[in-house]
Amino acid sequence: MKVLVVDDEKLARERLVRMVEILDDHEVSGIAASGDDAVRQAIKLEPDVVLLDIRMPGMDGMEAGEQLATLATPPAVIFCTAFDE
DSSP: OEEEEEOSSHHHHHHHHHHHHTSTTOEEEEEESSHHHHHHHHHHHOOSEEEEESOOSSSOHHHHHHHHHTSSSOOEEEEEOSOOO
């Protein structure tokens, strides 16, 4: 399963990558630091799953998720956040 990791914070991206890498049959196919980059990479890489931060500068995760849902073959989106709200 191809996974795209998206978070504006480097440490969060690194942690998510480590978590994916220990799973059998899962690979990190790309890493993005913004919602805009996430959409571009999803179009290019066609991941099965996107681990998507909610709060990011510029296009946030909610808007990126909406755009990802409109793709011809939309990936599953799992929202990830450090915030409790």
